[in-house]
Amino acid sequence: MEPQRRPGGRSARVREAVLDATTTELAEHGYQGLNVDAVAQRAGVHKTTVYRRWRGPEGLVADALARAAEQPWPIPDTGTLTGDLRALTELVRQGFADPEAGSVATAFVAAGMQHPDAADALRGFYAARHDEAAAIVARAVARGELAPDVDADEIIRLAIAPLFHRLFITHERLTAEQARRAADVAATLATTVLST
Known part of the structure; x- marks a missing residue:
């Protein structure tokens, strides 16, 4: 569309x-x-x-x-890659836990699975969110936590994907601990695998 x-x-x-x-x-x-x-x-x-x-x-x-x-996302700035990713995954978790915002976000994902126009729009929405969240990786590179050629999108996906798996594949309740663990795994992989 x-x-x-x-x-x-x-x-x-x-x-x-x-x-x-x-x-x-x-x-x-x-x-x-x-x-x-x-x-x-x-x-x-x-x-x-x-x-x-x-x-x-x-x-x-x-x-x-x-x-x-078009609406800005409040990208966290805690001073560390791990802290930023933890704050980001918690932001996502809280968004889906909110009765109204979570229902709308879930409906957006459901629409994207059922109609090509909605799927295109959903990809555009998440591309914009990934572009904003890339600031987390750029700051980590500037602090020397990550290699300059690291793939920012991949790091953000590594942090967020486990949340979406629980929400939309296994339909589990997503806890703060699970969101924190996803962030920690992404931070570890970013520093030990993706930055080598």
């Missing part, structure tokens, strides 16, 4: 209202329960407006993800 042109004026207000309604509906009903008519009613717009611009639930999710990717 091509990125939406960023409109101004009334069109921008309609977009914000519709995307706010989309995230609320996702929080309450998940991706399977996302209904264009309900989104239109909640946003206070006619359903033909929603269908014309977003085509259906997958278009709503894709644009909601595009908007989310």
Whole structure:
């Protein structure tokens, strides 16, 4: 799906209202329960407006993800690679544990598994998050903790992937200890394997 042109004026207000309604509906009903008519009613717009611009639930999710990717992520800065990765994995854990934010994030992932447009948007969202999180690795390189040619994306994936495995593959409750352990393993691999 091509990125939406960023409109101004009334069109921008309609977009914000519709995307706010989309995230609320996702929080309450998940991706399977996302209904264009309900989104239109909640946003206070006619359903033909929603269908014309977003085509259906997958278009709503894709644009909601595009908007989310534009919102900055509070990247931790603790002074060490291990501390930063621990804070990052805890940030992810808390996000998914939050009843509203976690429901929306889960719905985004579910949509990405079911529709190509949503999958493209989900990849774009996480690419933006990885770009932001790369600051953790850049600081570690500057402090001499990591080799300059280390793969920042790989380190972030190593820290976050075990969390997503528990959340979406085995459907386990994710604890703070498990999030901390994933960060520690990623930090160890980054310093002993990826930086050699």
